[in-house]
Each structure stands twice: as structure tokens, then as C-alpha cells.
Amino acid sequence: MGLTSNKVLVLAVVFAVVLFAGTVWLWPRLARRSWQAVGGRIGMLLVTQLALFASVGLAANQAFGFYASWADLFGQENGQGVVVDHIAGGAGSPVQVVATSRVAGVSGGAPQVAGQIQKVDIVGRTTRIAAPAFVYLPPEYFQARNRGRKFPVSVVLTGYPGTAQALVDKLRYPSTAQQLAKSGKMQPMILVMMRPAVAPPRDTECVDVPGGPKTETFFAKDLRDSVMARYRVDKTPASWGIIGDSTGGYCALKIAMHHPRSYAAAVGLSPYYKAPIDPTTGDLFHGDANLRNRANLFWVLKHQAAPETSLLVTSSRIGEHNYKDTLNFIKSVQDTNVTRISSIILPSGGHNFNTWRREIPGALQWLGTRLVSH
Known part of the structure; x- marks a missing residue:
């Protein structure tokens, strides 16, 4: 069991x-x-x-949803991560569909009515990183009148350790997105839901680790290429967003700031703004001061050209440790006069699923207004 x-x-x-x-x-x-x-x-x-x-x-x-299995709990989960290239020369699909399921709470079984959740394995062609994910396809994706339509995409990241399944079952991203689209509050979009820890049990903080996993490159390039090879989505950054909670929120903000030509918008739910170094991360930078500085979002805003992207951050006045840092981050972004910043500040709420469930509908609506379909 x-x-x-x-x-x-x-x-x-x-x-x-x-x-x-x-x-x-x-x-x-x-x-x-x-x-x-x-x-x-x-x-x-x-x-x-x-x-x-x-x-x-x-x-x-x-x-x-902290741990998905006994092996994950005891640090023995190593089935996914940096793998030997088995699609060299372009052979094979970078996205393999393992299983499909319905969206919880949605009546009707046909995909064109209820949408569909696909459990997939994604392989990065350049980073050789393999990672499991869940892809939510809205009902409109399967409808005949939309056969030529390209849909916007939002990458959804968990915290650490987190499980991708929790994004579906606990945070209810697919059902929330579908309800918002059905009520006209948000355009239909594809969701790619996964862990930022693509080399478990290590927490790479979405860094290109010297001599290790190139996690940032995976999310900035390989993931986009893999999704575009499988689904009807556009390659322009205006069609791509990224959202996450906690570690996933930090990763979302960082990737969008570092790669505005990949993602037009990012949401950090209860994020932090600087990569930690602890037993779960190991040595992320190997003495590379530039790499360490780029992992600090305040440093990026102060010392590099402001990225042309839109950011949304969330916190709570009572219950979140990142409240003061979030206010400082908002001020730092405003000072650039280039990067656009929005926020959701709750009166109270802890660093937990209940708080994020209160923020996700507004965050998805915000993303929907900043992404375009073709």
C-alpha cells in the first residue's frame, strides 16, 4: 500500500x-x-x-502532498532526473502520455465537454532531464470549431518537496480553471502541472547547477519545446505564463525575470526571493558569484536590465513570513518602470494549501488577461 x-x-x-x-x-x-x-x-x-x-x-x-511515495519520503526517489539521452538525433516524442483522466467535479465524460487531464512524462532534449507532469486540456481544445486555434499555456509548479498530483487534487487547478472559463472570467488555457524538483530528492531551486541538473534551462527552453511539439500552443512568450507556490513561486518569478522571451507573465504564491542553501539543495553555485547573484531577485532588479514581463506576488499581513520581503519586492519592481507588478495581499493566511486555494482563482484570472491565444 x-x-x-x-x-x-x-x-x-x-x-x-x-x-x-x-x-x-x-x-x-x-x-x-x-x-x-x-x-x-x-x-x-x-x-x-x-x-x-x-x-x-x-x-x-x-x-x-509533501511526499508521493515511501521512496520519496525516505529520499530514495531517484527514478526521474538527469537521464541518459534516449531520443538522440530527434527520435521519439519529448512528451509521452501515460494515462488520461477526467476533471474532478465536472459532469460528462467526453473531452469536448469535460476537458481532460493527461499524465505525461516529459524529456528535455538539451538538458536530458526527464520529469513527470499532469497536463490539463480544456474542453475547447477538443471542440471542432477550435481545430486551428492555438491555446495559451501556464506552467504550474508545486513547492518543495510537493507532488504534481497535489496541484490536481488539493489545489484543484484544473477544476478552478474550467469553472472560471465557463463563467467567462478567464480564457481557456492549457495547464502543465509539475514539481520544480526535477532531480529528486535534491531541491535545485530552478538553478543551472554547475556539473549538475540544468533546471533553469529545462523550464525556460526544453519544457516549452516539448509542449509545443505535442500540443496546439504558440511559441511566442505572449502565450506563456508560469505560476507556483512557495519554492515553485520563487522559481516562477525567477524564470520569467531571467527569460522574458519565454514567459510573458509569472505568479508567485507565497514566494521567497533568494535561493536558500541547505541540506536539501547542496552546493548550488560551486563558487560562481554571478550564478549566486542571479538567484537573488533583488540583486537582479538592482544590477541588471529590468525584464519586460508581468509579475504577480501574494502574501498575508498575518501568517506569512514573506510579507515584508514581498512589500520590498513590489517597491523594487515599481522602481524599474519597466517590469509590471501586481499583488494579492490577504489580511491573514498561513503558508498552506488553504491560503493558496483562496489566491488561485484571482491569480488565474490575472494570468488569463495577460496571455493571448492565436
């Missing part, structure tokens, strides 16, 4: 309840002062506490 299985969660909860009841029942028998009784009490308390913590941890993982 998988880490995210409901059966695992139910079994953990039942086990914790049984242990708790057993501890209460056996406590009088372990009330003596012998070392066996003391050891028994300690053992029962420890096992019960561990069972309770496991239940809470599994429930939290179900709610927030």
Missing part, C-alpha cells in the same frame, strides 16, 4: 486508537514499581506516541 493510500491512513489511525485503549486498559497492571512494570509503561507510552505521530503525519501528507 502506498504512502498516500487511504487504507494506510485508516490502518494507522485504528492502530493508534487500539494502542491508546490498550495503554489505558493495561496501566493498572503496570502500576507496580518493579523495573519490568516501569519498562512496560515506558514502552506503551512510546509506541502509542509513535502511532499517534504517524497518524498525524500521514494525515498531513494526505492534505498537503
Whole structure:
């Protein structure tokens, strides 16, 4: 049974309840002062506490999608990442569809009515990075009258560690986009949903790591090329946006600022503005001061030509640690008089899915007004 299985969660909860009841029942028998009784009490308390913590941890993982599998949890997830090139010379498709599914909460089974979610594997031709993703295709994509139409695309990134599945199930990007389009609040668009951690378990912070994964190049070039090779989308940056939460928000802003000829607009939900260095990232820069500076968005705004792109950032006055940094970032962007900046500032809201679900409808509407279809 998988880490995210409901059966695992139910079994953990039942086990914790049984242990708790057993501890209460056996406590009088372990009330003596012998070392066996003391050891028994300690053992029962420890096992019960561990069972309770496991239940809470599994429930939290179900709610927030931190880890997708047991291997992912224990840092053994290495099936995706930098791979040996198996499409050399242009052979094969850079996007392989693994499975298809319906959009949750949408009635009707036909794609031209309900749209479709495709589970895909994407391979970067230049970076040799392979990454799984979910692609949402709106109903309009399948309708006969739109056969010649090219749709705008938004790349959607999770936080770290995060799972792409959580973008579909927990943050509900496809159903939200479809509802907004149906009500006329947003134009139909394709969503490419994935993790920014394309070389798990490492968190590369969307950096082209010297001697390591070229993550920034993957998102700025390879991902676009792969999607264009498979779907009816336009190559001009005016048709491309990128959005993410937390680490994904930082990546979205950075990639759009570094590559305005790839993305016309970016949204950072609860982002930070400088790549951290910690045990999950390892040495990202290998002593390259320019690479380290470019990973600091404040430095980019101060020392490089302002990019012609549109940015949206979000935060909360109470509950988000990035609030002051976000206000400073807004001011820094305004000072450029070139880059356009918008914001969503909530009165309160923590760094969690519930907060981002409150921001996603407005963020998608904002993206929809800045991207064009052909």
C-alpha cells in the first residue's frame, strides 16, 4: 500500500486508537514499581506516541502532498532526473502520455465537454532531464470549431518537496480553471502541472547547477519545446505564463525575470526571493558569484536590465513570513518602470494549501488577461 493510500491512513489511525485503549486498559497492571512494570509503561507510552505521530503525519501528507511515495519520503526517489539521452538525433516524442483522466467535479465524460487531464512524462532534449507532469486540456481544445486555434499555456509548479498530483487534487487547478472559463472570467488555457524538483530528492531551486541538473534551462527552453511539439500552443512568450507556490513561486518569478522571451507573465504564491542553501539543495553555485547573484531577485532588479514581463506576488499581513520581503519586492519592481507588478495581499493566511486555494482563482484570472491565444 502506498504512502498516500487511504487504507494506510485508516490502518494507522485504528492502530493508534487500539494502542491508546490498550495503554489505558493495561496501566493498572503496570502500576507496580518493579523495573519490568516501569519498562512496560515506558514502552506503551512510546509506541502509542509513535502511532499517534504517524497518524498525524500521514494525515498531513494526505492534505498537503509533501511526499508521493515511501521512496520519496525516505529520499530514495531517484527514478526521474538527469537521464541518459534516449531520443538522440530527434527520435521519439519529448512528451509521452501515460494515462488520461477526467476533471474532478465536472459532469460528462467526453473531452469536448469535460476537458481532460493527461499524465505525461516529459524529456528535455538539451538538458536530458526527464520529469513527470499532469497536463490539463480544456474542453475547447477538443471542440471542432477550435481545430486551428492555438491555446495559451501556464506552467504550474508545486513547492518543495510537493507532488504534481497535489496541484490536481488539493489545489484543484484544473477544476478552478474550467469553472472560471465557463463563467467567462478567464480564457481557456492549457495547464502543465509539475514539481520544480526535477532531480529528486535534491531541491535545485530552478538553478543551472554547475556539473549538475540544468533546471533553469529545462523550464525556460526544453519544457516549452516539448509542449509545443505535442500540443496546439504558440511559441511566442505572449502565450506563456508560469505560476507556483512557495519554492515553485520563487522559481516562477525567477524564470520569467531571467527569460522574458519565454514567459510573458509569472505568479508567485507565497514566494521567497533568494535561493536558500541547505541540506536539501547542496552546493548550488560551486563558487560562481554571478550564478549566486542571479538567484537573488533583488540583486537582479538592482544590477541588471529590468525584464519586460508581468509579475504577480501574494502574501498575508498575518501568517506569512514573506510579507515584508514581498512589500520590498513590489517597491523594487515599481522602481524599474519597466517590469509590471501586481499583488494579492490577504489580511491573514498561513503558508498552506488553504491560503493558496483562496489566491488561485484571482491569480488565474490575472494570468488569463495577460496571455493571448492565436
